[in-house]
Amino acid sequence: MTKRRNILLNLVRLDFYKNIFSYKWIPIISSLFIVSxxxxxxxxxxxxxxxxxxxxxxxxxxxxxxxHFVIYFYTPIIIYLMILAITSSFNSSSLIKMGSTTRWIISKIIIIYIISIIFVMLQFIVAFISSLQIPYNGTWSAFAKAFALLPQNIIVTYQNPVIALICSLILLILGFGALGVIILISFVYFGRRKLMLLPVILVWALTIFGLNPVIDIPNYLNYLSYGTNVSLPNSMYYSSNGFIISLLVFIFFNLILILISNFRLRNCDLNSGDKK
Structure with missing residues (x-):
């Protein structure tokens, strides 16, 4: 058990250093300042x-x-980072060394959520630094209470805006993580072929358009849309329990995807791990 755990931790550590300590984060951080x-x-x-x-x-x-920021800026960056992280160290030798496809999947899921957390925290740090000159008095502003940016449910449900902000960060992390798991399962099924991008593009399209342009659905079914769950204002627009519903949706969705990807990879021949 200890040996297996060490193998898993070593793979996670190698992936962490390879994907986190990289020059590719420099232009990303610079772009985050522009967005802020x-x-x-x-x-x-x-x-x-x-x-x-x-x-x-x-x-x-x-x-x-x-x-507009989430869809057209954050999501493409996350897709790029996730593809780089997931497609690394996937070959027959690494899988045989791991001795278990389950451990490979677990290691990738850990890296996916580490990247999600780091990306969202970078957003927060950059946005906080960019707004240092703007005051904060611990309450909702007159602008927020006018519902110019946020739905009324957020202001009424969360009397402390910091709690609402934390909930928003959690949903972003879970949303980006879920997108990473979708990329993982797409890679497991299609390999490095361009077909692996089809499910990702579909989710991205649902983020942009939602489900209503596709089928006429009642409001409570909007929680089937990725775009509703990844943003706190969107989830709270439909229900004052929007955060809890979105949280449960993401947890259930992740569990289903993980089980599917694990089942698929278990049925792959380790010697055919090098996918073209």
Whole structure:
């Protein structure tokens, strides 16, 4: 048991150093600063137009939950980072050394969520630094109470905006992690072929358009959409229990995907691990 655990930890450690300590994060961090500046400008413009004061929480919420940022900026970066992390060390020799395909999957899932946590925390740090000059008084601003950016359910349910912000970060981490698991299972089924991107593109499309343009569904079924669950304002728009529902949806969804990917990889020949 100890030997198996050490093998798993060593693979996670190698993947961690390979994917985290890399120059590719430098342009990503630089881009996050640009997004933060855009978020500040957006809040400034909207608050000025309705003549309401805003604070740091408004800027942070706009940075993490603005759909244009999440869909067109954060998601492509996460897809890129996840593909690099998942496709590394997948070959017959590494799988035979692991002795278990289950351990390989576990190691990749750990790396997926480590990358998700680091990416979201980088977002937070960059956004916080960018908004240092903006005050925060511990309460919702007049701008937030005017529901200019956030649905009423958030303001009513979370009297402390910090708790709402933490919930928002958790959903982002789970959302990016779930997207990583989708990429993992796509890679397991299709290998390095371009077909592995089809499920990812489908999820991305659902993030952009939701389910309503595809089928006419009632509001409570909007929780089947990735785009609803990854953003706290979207989930709270449909229910005051939106965070709890989204949390359960992501946990259930991840468990199903992990079981499917593990079943598929168990039925693969280790000697055919080098996928073309």
């Amino acid at each position: 500046i855009c978020a500040i400008h957006d809040v400034l413009y909207k608050s000025f137009s309705i003549k309401k004061s805003f604070n740091k929480i408004d800027v942070l919420f706009n940075t993490f939950t603005e759909q």
